Amino acid sequence: MDQNNIDDIYRDRVILDHCRNPRNTSLLDHFDLTGDAINPFCGDEVHFQIGLRGENLIERIQFSGDGCAINMASGSLLSEAVTGLTVKEATQLSIRFVESMRKPIGENAEGEFIGELSALISVKNFPVRVKCALLAWSALEDALSKNKSTIEPDSLPM
Amino acid sequence: MDQNNIDDIYRDRVILDHCRNPRNTSLLDHFDLTGDAINPFCGDEVHFQIGLRGENLIERIQFSGDGCAINMASGSLLSEAVTGLTVKEATQLSIRFVESMRKPIGENAEGEFIGELSALISVKNFPVRVKCALLAWSALEDALSKNKSTIEPDSLPM
């Protein structure tokens, strides 16, 4: 049978791949920030540990979670995307990504996001699954917000 | 304009006539029974005083009330119809009339009731007004029920 339809969401198998083999799952020995998010409706969970270099650079990140393919892939993809970013850059990426997911389809191009994150943006075609893709970003925000006191005021999310 | 439609209910002007000139309205000097009924929704009221001959014969009846044409006509027509009946006969007439009013249209002939009462039966064509026609009968039942102790058991309404 024709699987094209299904591939809208599990496009290029990126999501499926990240879901089956999530990246950055090894627990960190040392970490500076932790963040969690839970969706009680479906029981999905995401947890992050973040190890910083200095006060600002996300050097290492550990992802663990439980839930649907989109949730798992989102956590895994996100962990790759923010590695090497400053806290400020990660915060901005998060804001931009969440906004983009919430905009009506067509108002922004997937092209805004490069690499594998653009696969995640395609979840917009399944509005009811958008929250699955956003749970990991909530956990990230949770983690980054705990860094508030140590980061420069202008890097705070608006 | 064609008034035929309206005359369904105010047929032969009997109702209109009884409403404008209700019968048996003079207060009685002596009476044995009183009965009242009120419809709080429309504020209509009916009151009867009944004077018996012996323990059973309705010799005189006084009607007073307030309300719509059908209510007033019903009280007036009823007062005429029961004068001269025994309590038992009046009770039976009341049961028969109320039943007849509640039956679907067509299930009994108006002819069941002779004379002016048959005008009242035609109110059935206006189901929403049936309760206007029945209020007086409630007041009659109220009065007759107070005679319970004095009448033979078999004359009680079922």
Place this chain on the structure above:
Amino acid sequence: MFDVEKIRDDFPILSKTIYGNPLVYLDNAATSQKPRQVIDALVDYYENYNANVHRGVHTLSMEATDKFEDAREKVSTFINSESSDLVVWTRNASESLNLIAYSWGEANVHEGDEILLTPMEHHSNLVPWQELARRKNAVIKFIPMRGNGTLDMDKVDELITERTVLVSAVHMSNALGTINPVRELGEKAHQQGAKFLVDGAQSVPHMPTNVQELDCDFLVFSGHKMLGPTGIGVLYVKRDILNTMEPFLTGGEMVLDVSYQEASWADLPMKFEAGTPNIADSIGLGSAVDYLNSLGMENVRTHEKNLTTYALNRFKKADLDGMDLFGPDDPEIRGGVFSFNTVDVHPHDLGTFLDRKGIAVRTGHHCAMPLVRSLGVAATVRASFYLYNTEREVDILVDGVTEALRYFRDGSE
């Protein structure tokens, strides 16, 4: 443009005849008729995307959820609410009022507290407060009314005291047509720290409504009186207050998390909506709002004001013997509601007479028994207009009443 004849074409029922006469529907304060567009919205829902809303992953459920929440958004914008999560679906204005009385009232009304009402409240904005006052030993007071059916606003300042926790007032009276100065009332309530509730059951359908301008804490209204289906009503509550309110009905849909021991609540507005909502009729009300917007609520109000002016003049000219028309005679503070009594002819008889001519009016106490009694009558006849009514229909009404009086008085024709 507001073209009443074109509008009438949208309402299938308006082409009906009653006993051979064209229907003249003047019972709009009881419920309005529905345009084709609203009926079609219901049919479209049931034929094309009927499904239970929220959390369904299948296409129909997603579509139903979107349209259901769209409708909430439309209603929210219609009353200029800050946000659609302050708009709670109920069955009708009555349920909205009960929700407030149970959820806000139980927590905020205490012994000796005062609730200030007007004497022209519908039973639905009276009895729930009587019951609450009984449970709490609170006190209900009423703003006195002037002879012409308007509130005596001079008395309000002394009636609102520091014990007053709620002032609740009908915006437009369904029994008299009076349009009350709710903005002023609200200011006075707030000056004393009381909450302010507007019963918009008769105003929202007939004039522009702006909750932020009104600055009301609560607004209630019913869909069925504003071209919408039966079975759907609205409660708007200011965010600060809605946030503090405990749920009213509990169960499915309104929970966040449930264990065998306890439950926590979903976000606004779902926290106040237990069980499968009235999906179709919410969407139907959304479509009614679209229809009203397409006409413009200012235009609706203007049309009805013109009709009211016309009717006031026609009744005055007819100069009907023994006819008492209640309510203010200034169309600026009167909606298209004509309640009257005729000496000698009982309202029921008049109602039946008019019905036989195709004219649908209401007779009775209009769910405002104490008010109608205070007018010295047990019932009135009420003709009430809406956007599809015409001057021609006012003529038919006035002629019908004239004829009825003649008929009942002397049996002549």
Place this chain on the structure above:
Amino acid sequence: MFDVEKIRDDFPILSKTIYGNPLVYLDNAATSQKPRQVIDALVDYYENYNANVHRGVHTLSMEATDKFEDAREKVSTFINSESSDLVVWTRNASESLNLIAYSWGEANVHEGDEILLTPMEHHSNLVPWQELARRKNAVIKFIPMRGNGTLDMDKVDELITERTVLVSAVHMSNALGTINPVRELGEKAHQQGAKFLVDGAQSVPHMPTNVQELDCDFLVFSGHKMLGPTGIGVLYVKRDILNTMEPFLTGGEMVLDVSYQEASWADLPMKFEAGTPNIADSIGLGSAVDYLNSLGMENVRTHEKNLTTYALNRFKKADLDGMDLFGPDDPEIRGGVFSFNTVDVHPHDLGTFLDRKGIAVRTGHHCAMPLVRSLGVAATVRASFYLYNTEREVDILVDGVTEALRYFRDGSE
């Protein structure tokens, strides 16, 4: 005769396609689809006799009142109630349950009293009792369940004590399909003087219901799950109990007499129906009952039992690796509800996959969170049947699930 293909023709939505595939609607436990007859009844109401009910003297109002009360009569007969004045209209089963919890519960449940439930209750038959118990310091107990998703009836005798005031049980579980022995439960409740409530939200649509035979004190159900419109539900209460119950919502329609000081109540059932009722949808539910009667509820049950047997066999034969099907495997005590979990594939992913094939199933906790958690999962996929479903559709479902498992496990097709 029960001809499923002919029946399907009555449901406009069933000819829809989803992503190019014919709609296979298997989300009936959430809400049912509606036949043309029911949709037509709504349209007929709005186009021909829409008016507010009760006490209107005009033709439309009389007709609306008649049809509205006819519908109540139909529903009453459908459940074999002694009389239609024991049938109260609500919005849905959830509101019916809240009405009982507030009106009967507030007056009859006291500190230390016990309420006995099953572990498979829908949130709507759980949370209102939790809230009541919290207010009253009462105790909620649960009948233990056996591994196959049935109640351990052996434990009931010791659980119903003289402190038990209410036993409330779902007749058919919306999460497992289990049909509970409610008659037996009711007998045990009554032996100890407890009242007995049946949540018929899933049973009334799918099998004959006879309240006198069940001897239940309360029965609740929703119109939208039995071919009726959204927004209309039913509460049946035995006369002796209903007579003692105080009103729940107050306001218009439910009063007999109102003064500025106090109010008295209308007769049953209006005493429990405040405000303008959901007239159209009551009539729509009446029409749904006509439709169900025309098929015969015994035939509906037989059709669904056959479908359940067929599906049980098909799933067994497919022998899907890591698939857990919940609920009893005896079709005599199971409705057409198939809740399952698949190791490795999350219910949401499965739901989305099936949707793309036109198959509408529900995924989640089905408003029975504590039950679903006790199964050791956070969510299940649920396929639920109704009278218009076919064996062919069961095949499509089983094939779809099979394919999904393959796809998600190894990405092959």
